[in-house]
Amino acid sequence: SSSGLENQIFQYIDLHQNEFIQTLKEWVAVESDSIQPALRQKVTRMVELTADRLRDLGATVELVKLGSHKLPDVQSLLLPPLILAELGKDPQKPTVCFYGHVDVQPAKKEDGWKTDPYTLTEIDGNLYGRGATDNKGPVLAWINAVESFKALKLDIPVNLKFIIEGMEEAGSLGLEEIVKKENQRFFSDVDYIVISDNLWLSNRKPALTYGTRGNICFSVEVRCGERDLHSGSFGGIIHEPMTDLIALLDSLVDTSGRILIPGVYDDVASLMEEEKKLYEAIEFDLEEYKNNSGVKKFLYDTKEEILMHLWRYPSLSIHGIEGAFHEPGIKTVIPARVIGKFSIRQVPHMNISIGEHQVIKYLQDVFSKRNSPNKLKVSVPISAMPWVADINDPLYTAARRAIKTVFGQDPEMIRDGSTIPIAQTFQNITRKSVMMLPIGAADDAEHSQKEKISRHNYIQGTKLFATLFLEIAKLHGQLQEVSNTTTTN
Numbered sequence: 255s256s257s258g259l260e261n262q263i264f265q266y267i268d269l270h271q272n273e274f275i276q277t278l279k280e281w282v283a284v285e286s287d288s289i290q291p292a293l294r295q296k297v298t299r300m301v302e303l304t305a306d307r308l309r310d311l312g313a314t315v316e317l318v319k320l321g322s323h324k325l326p327d328v329q330s331l332l333l334p335p336l337i338l339a340e341l342g343k344d345p346q347k348p349t350v351c352f353y354g355h356v357d358v359q360p361a362k363k364e365d366g367w368k369t370d371p372y373t374l375t376e377i378d379g380n381l382y383g384r385g386a387t388d389n390k391g392p393v394l395a396w397i398n399a400v401e402s403f404k405a406l407k408l409d410i411p412v413n414l415k416f417i418i419e420g421m422e423e424a425g426s427l428g429l430e431e432i433v434k435k436e437n438q439r440f441f442s443d444v445d446y447i448v449i450s451d452n453l454w455l456s457n458r459k460p461a462l463t464y465g466t467r468g469n470i471c472f473s474v475e476v477r478c479g480e481r482d483l484h485s486g487s488f489g490g491i492i493h494e495p496m497t498d499l500i501a502l503l504d505s506l507v508d509t510s511g512r513i514l515i516p517g518v519y520d521d522v523a524s525l526m527e528e529e530k531k532l533y534e535a536i537e538f539d540l541e542e543y544k545n546n547s548g549v550k551k552f553l554y555d556t557k558e559e560i561l562m563h564l565w566r567y568p569s570l571s572i573h574g575i576e577g578a579f580h581e582p583g584i585k586t587v588i589p590a591r592v593i594g595k596f597s598i599r600q601v602p603h604m605n606i607s608i609g610e611h612q613v614i615k616y617l618q619d620v621f622s623k624r625n626s627p628n629k630l631k632v633s634v635p636i637s638a639m640p641w642v643a644d645i646n647d648p649l650y651t652a653a654r655r656a657i658k659t660v661f662g663q664d665p666e667m668i669r670d671g672s673t674i675p676i677a678q679t680f681q682n683i684t685r686k687s688v689m690m691l692p693i694g695a696a697d698d699a700e701h702s703q704k705e706k707i708s709r710h711n712y713i714q715g716t717k718l719f720a721t722l723f724l725e726i727a728k729l730h731g732q733l734q735e736v737s738n739t740t741t742t743n
């Protein structure tokens with residue numbers, strides 16, 4: 255149950271919920287899509303808007319330049335700056351660093367959105383819009399929590415640091431380098447790192463996340479010449495790039511979802527009895543999860559198989575083909591150059607460079623059997639490692655307590671099938687405790703056409719973060735007591 259202090263904060267948050275939603279609306283309105291080069295300025299604008307908000311809280315904000323990156327067919331493109339901010343520097347208090355991103359996946363009304371993706375629209379208690387849950391809503395919930403302490407003139411019981419980026423959806427370009435560079439400075443006094451960039455496993459039951467899959471993204475280019483050709487004039491007499499590419503893509507997975515690339519499963523951690531029991535104990539409504547997807551049948555029928563194939567086995571997804579004619583109507587063309595995009599979600603203990611080599615070799619072998627004179631080029635634009643944390647870390651204890659206070663129930667301890675590129679880097683480089691504390695529900699449709707966060711989750715999520723500050727402070731007090739006792743004995 256909540257304390258008097260918590261009740262005071264919760265009341266403030268409830269009373270100001272429409273203002274919090276208004277700010278989310280303003281943030282969603284910025285088309286901060288980090289994938290499409292033409293929208294890069296909007297990402298930078300979004301980062302600046304976030305920096306303004308942090309300054310309003312009284313934080314010291316540094317905008318770190320990340321340089322530029324090279325995209326195929328595009329002159330080098332400026333990366334949006336990275337926000338490093340801090341609020342409070344009391345040596346008696348623990349320091350919590352929040353990581354989030356304010357860039358979004360691409361979205362167009364024509365993709366099948368019922369509402370304009372960049373106009374946050376409330377329908378039946380749900381706030382629809384691109385970035386509502388991934389990740390603008392959670393970033394703002396954290397900021398709202400801080401703002402609530404400030405507005406009530408309450409002492410924030412922890413020092414806060416913020417690392418907010420604008421390139422997460424494009425693989426967190428430039429971020430790893432900064433984490434390494436800042437390890438002895440920005441991160442030196444950080445005790446805990448909290449990420450809130452994933453979803454619960456259920457539409458209603460809160461969760462705490464201790465692992466994510468990694469990802470290797472591949473681009474496979476097949477080219478026959480410099481320009482597209484008329485299929486009447488050349489169809490039937492040339493090796494078509496698209497035919498080669500479709501054959502290559504079709505050779506990657508079988509109908510049961512098994513990846514066909516030799517060696518891919520070699521390093522996957524073996525399944526121990528104890529781990530198996532973990533999946534059996536998890537509360538997971540398969541029907542609800544299926545309904546959320548809108549898909550009638552999954553590749554597996556049991557909860558245990560589904561969870562294992564989301565969290566502890568790799569998967570291969572084909573995302574798209576650049577250069578293919580995709581508009582409505584018929585265009586009788588043979589595209590000269592097509593680029594297939596797919597990715598492999600990696601799990602412990604798979605290795606990125608081994609995975610890259612296995613895939614490149616396999617594609618070259620399949621291609622060489624086709625006797626095609628076309629040019630094949632395989633590249634790896636981005637990759638990220640899987641991450642698994644120790645759930646016995648005190649940070650998880652604090653979060654469990656905060657969840658119990660706000661939601662009245664214990665969280666489901668989960669892993670996530672998606673990727674937070676920087677999670678493992680944070681853990682490896684800084685050696686600090688890293689935790690993912692989601693506030694979005696399983697039906698939030700991240701990356702999809704009906705992305706949303708519910709009003710309830712956004713507001714309760716704000717309360718959760720405020721409570722987490724208090725729980726971490728309590729925990730730190732206890733930890734100090736323990737270490738004092740140890741030294742005096």
Ligand SMILES: NCC(=O)N[C@@H](Cc1c[nH]cn1)C(=O)O
Nearest residue numbers: 388422423425451469672673674
């Ligand atoms: N909400 C986290 C998220 O969606 N992350 C992306 C990151 C990524 C991975 N590969 C390319 N981008 C995800 O797809 O998991």
Ligand SMILES: [Zn+2]
Nearest residue numbers: 388389422451
């Ligand atoms: Zn995200």
Ligand SMILES: [Zn+2]
Nearest residue numbers: 388423700701
């Ligand atoms: Zn995302």
